[in-house]
Amino acid sequence: MPGDRLSQDERRAIGVGLADGLGYAEIARRLDRPTSTVSREVTRNGGPRGYRAEHAHHATAYRARRRTPLDRPTVPGEEPKVLEFIGRLTDTMVANGVPRMAARVLARLYTTDEPSLTAAQLVRQLQVSPASISKAIGYLEELEMVERGRAPQSRREHYIIADDVWMRAWITSARANASWAETAREGAALFDPGTPAGARLQQMARFFTQLSDDMSGGTSSAAADDIATILAALLHARRPLTAAELADALDWAPERVAEALGDAETYAPFTDPLALERPTPTAYAVTAAPGRLTPAQRSALLS
Template sequence: MPGGRLSHEDRLAIAAGLTAGHGYAEIARRLDRPTSTISREIARNGGARGYRADHAHYATSSRARRSRPAATMEEPAEVDAYGRDPQAVREFAERFAATMVDTGVPRMAARVLAHLYTADSPSLTAAELVRHLQVSHASISKAIGYLERVELVRREPDDRGGRHEHYLIAEDVWIQAWKTSARANANWAATARQGAELLQSSTPAGARLEQMSQFFQQLSNDMSGGPAAGAAEDAMTVLAALFHAARPLTAPQLATALDWPTDRITAALKTAHTYKDFTDPLVLRPAATAAYTVDASPNRLTPTQRTALKA
C-alpha cells in the first residue's frame, strides 16, 4: 500500500529491482514510494548486495513487535464520530482506489479521489491528504494535477483567508467524467478517420482505421446521446440534397439551393460528418476543395459488390 508500511510483496519487488540493476529512484517510482523510503529499507536490511526480501520482512516485523508496549488490558475498538470502524473505512478506500486503478486511473490519483469520497469533510487540504495517505507533498500535487485535468476535482481558496487551498469533488463529477470520456472517444474516432482517409479505406490499413473510427464514434455517440433532433433533421436534409444533386456541392451552393443560412448548412455538414452511424447507409464525403458528395457507407458493400454494381 503506497504511503503505509512496506508489504512482503513490496520487498520482493525491491529485491527483484536490485537484482535487475535498477537504481533506488527507479524502484521507488515503480512502487509509487519516496526514494528515501526505499533507501532506508535497503540500508537497514543488508544493503544493495545483501538485501533479501524474506529476511527484511521478518526483521522489520520483529523490530515492530519489540518496540510495541505490552498491553495491560484489552483496548476498546476504535470508532469514529459516527460509530464506524476507521480501519474498515480505510480498507474500503483502498479497495475503491484499486478499482479505479484497474480502469486506468494512476494509483496515487485514485487514492486521493477515493479518500476525498470517503471523507466526511466536504474538502481537504494538501497537508491533510499528505497526513492521511502518508505520502509526500509532491505525490499529492501530481495526483491533484491529474484529477483537475480530467475535471474530477477542483480547488478553492480557504474561505477563512488562510494560505492553504482546499480540494473537493464537484457535485456533477461523474457527469463531467462521462463527458470527458465521450470527448476522448470522439477524438479517437476523428484521428482514426483522418488515417483512414489518408491511407484510403479500400486498403487493409485504411479499412482497419475506418473500423476503429466507427467503433469509437459509436461509443461517443452512445455516451453523448447522439445529435439533437433538429440537428439530425438538418443533416439528413443536406444528405438528401447531395444525393438528389448527384454531383459535388459546396456549402454556399447548398445554402442557395435549400434557401438556408450558410452557418446552418455548415452545422448540418458537421453533424453528418460526426455521426456517421446515424446517417447510415449514406455517408458524407469530401469531393473536392470545399465541396461534398454522398456515398454508401463502406461497411454496407464489399469491394466485390461495388465493382459488380458499377459493371
C-alpha cells in the same frame, strides 16, 4: 500462490538465483510467481547486488507492522469496514485508469464527512509526502474533478469534489473518443479504406464515433435526418446504388453521402426495422434488419 506474500524460503531462493546470475523471469518461473513480484522484491531490498534474503524478510515484516490492514492508512475513529470500502473504491479507480495516488486522494475526498480537506490533512491521512499530494491534486484539477478554495478566515487551501464531477468526466471522455475518431478518419483517408490499414482505421473511426456520440447523446438531428433520407432513397430506388449515384440523385456532396452511409452502418440498431447492406463492395441497398424476421419468415415471404 500468486498474490500471496513471499515466504522466507522463497526469498532465500531469490537470493540464490541472483547469486547464480539468473534473471528475474527465470527466478519467477522457478517460484511460480509473476516476474513483477520478483523484480519488485529485489528493487525494494537492495537491488540485484545488495539483496539479502534475511534482511528482506525482516524489512518486509517491519513495513507490514507499520501499516494498517489492506495497506490503508487510518484516520482516528474510522471503522475497519470503512477502510475496506475506501480500499475497494481506490482499487476500482485504479483499475479504470486513474493513477493510484490520485485515486487515493479522490477516495478520501469522497468519503470524508468534512466539506473539504487541506493538503496537510491529506498528507496525514494518507501518510505520504506533500509532493505526492500536490502532484495528485494537479492531475485531478486538470481533469476538473477537484476544485480548490479557501475557507473563511483561513490562508490554507482546501480541496473539494466538484459538484458535477462525473458529468465533467463523462464529457471529457466523450471528447477524447471524438478525438480518437477524428484521427482515425484522417488515417483511413490517408491509407485508403480499400487497403487493410485503411479498413482497420475506418473501423476504428466508426467505433469511437459511435462511442462518442452515445456518450454525448447520440447522433445530431441533422445526421439522423441524413440517415433517414439515404434509407428512403434506397427503398424508393428498389435497386442497389453506389455512393456516386446517391450523390447525383440527392444532389448532395460526396462527403455528405459518405458520412450518412457510414452513420447508417455504424448505427444499425437505430435504423431498425431497416438495415443497410452491400450487395457489392461499392453498392448499397436496404434490407430488413437481421434480427427482425426469422429465417422461416423470410423464406415464407419470398415464396
